[in-house]
Amino acid sequence: MISRLYIRFYLTLLGSLALFAFAVVALWHRAGGPMEQADANLAVLVQNQLAPLSAPASAQQATLEKMAATIHARMTLYRADWSLIGSAGGFMAPPPSHQPPGEMSMHFERPQSYLRLPDGRRLLSDKPLGASRPYTLLHTLLALLTVGIGIAAYPLVRYITRRLERLQRGVESLGAGELGARVAVEGKDEVARLAQSFNRAADQIEQLVGAHKTLLANASHELRTPLARIRLALELSMHQLDPKRKAGLEQDIAELDYLIDEILLASRLGAVRESMELEEVDLLALAAEECARYDDAVLNGVPLTLQGDPRLLRRLLRNLLENAHRHGAAPAYVRVKRDAAMATLTVWDSGPGIPPEEFERVFEPFYRRRGARDNLGAGLGLALVRQIAQRHGGEARCAALPDGRSSFVITLPL
């Protein structure tokens, strides 16, 4: 929560406001409270003008009238308990909370000045007398101001950071592969400029990815048209070729087709994080189809379905079987098993297997095992196996079998 930018902004602002308010109050008190002092001094002077509290009310009334007349004010004098002593120029009622209960309430008119004399008497006047106003007002005002600014600042801070958050969401959806993601540009400040730069960058990425996709599609087409020609040529010269040579040539075409597919797929999987076409795939059925391509692949397992891209999963199976066929010895074994929430696909062959120190390296692109008999394939097969497994949220690894050989273990979430 505290990590959110707007909260940090806002807390910083509140902190500095509070600090400011405390500083003002502290300085005020350090200066001895100049307004409060002025009021106190004025009260002493006024008291000296009036007859003392102990004098009869009439004497006090007389001095009050004299004082009021000199400044043309209405004045009313009360004792400390708000009982009336006298008034001059017109009566001013005490505040309602101090009027005696039970009687008709008197109209209270807020006085311009209210002085508390040192002996406890209270003087109300309709003319301003001094600094006036109770000194708590300063603190109240300061507190109100602080709270007010604090509340008003919240939407402002939120507004700024909300734009940043929108920007962040835009960047995230771009990162998630939604290449059309753009953000709205509001205003002309840094956030707006950042949004503009983001949009420009997103444009370029979209163009690049688009160009890459087109290139892949074109390459696929351009590479396969000659293959289609060769195939047709074979078919057309069927009667002049001996069947064995024709079968060999067809095998060559199939191999080339496979390689083109593999290279294009590797470049697609590696560069573009496009969304997969998810379907329900019966893994055992798919394994059976791929095993049927070989004379002696042995398949065991239980039927299980998972959400996956059937094309990619077929490629995964084919690459594993092709790897066993090329580098191992027949028969190859395939097992499809269910472990908790995972599908486990295990593929091994009757060859010597892979030594443990190469378990990880075989998944590297273009890695060729030392002493490998031939240089078939582009060296991408097992790297693709791992990429496809990871695309599905699973993993691919090499594991030792009890008899010292090795197996490929692919786990895929169900």
Added chain:
Amino acid sequence: MQRMSAHVDHILLVEDDPRLAEMLTEYLAQAGFRVSAADHGAAALEQLAVTPFGAVVLDLMLPDMDGLDVCRQLRTRSDIPVLMLTARGDAVDRIVGLEIGADDYLPKPFEPRELLARLRAILRRRVDAPRGEDKGDAEVLRFGRLEIDAGAHSVRLDGALCDLTSYQFDLLLALARNAGRVLSRDQLMELVKGEQLEAFDRSIDVHMSRIRAAVEDDPKKPRRIITIRGAGYVFAKAQQ
């Protein structure tokens, strides 16, 4: 095959690669078709406007316009059968190809015999179900060179009818409708039960070997109907 009207065996080939076009022309001519070629989309649309063709074999990538655009424009005025040739093998293109009105789709490098089989299939369907009739009601499943017509109860491999009993056809259809899924013997029996009584005197495996003899290229190495020991049968989804 039913009698065709004169233009039905006249094919328009739209392919920008001249040598492939030449070879395809020769190959299709050997199979008894007349072929005219166009090397770009505009020329194809022009020819189609003046000459009645039986079908169009349309390459997806053309120098002037996308094969999909050609197909879309063509569909606004004609329902001539269209077979798309493409290199992209993924499902998205297949859906796009068929949704914009192509009748079938074949990725390069294709097996020439498969092209022939599919071309004949779309022509046959057009002759069987003339214009105006709803062509969606007949279910036709195609797997490479194999074609299963549920409406006509017929199976063709490379365009040639396969000899199957009615029960065997039902078994094959049940398998094909569940292509890419493992079916146990019990599930299979369940799917075709009540149709025939033949099932009782022969086991499913015997029927399977008959079906294989009819639809597999090499019944000893089945690639279309695969047995999984202990689990059942799979009808292969990706076939040649």
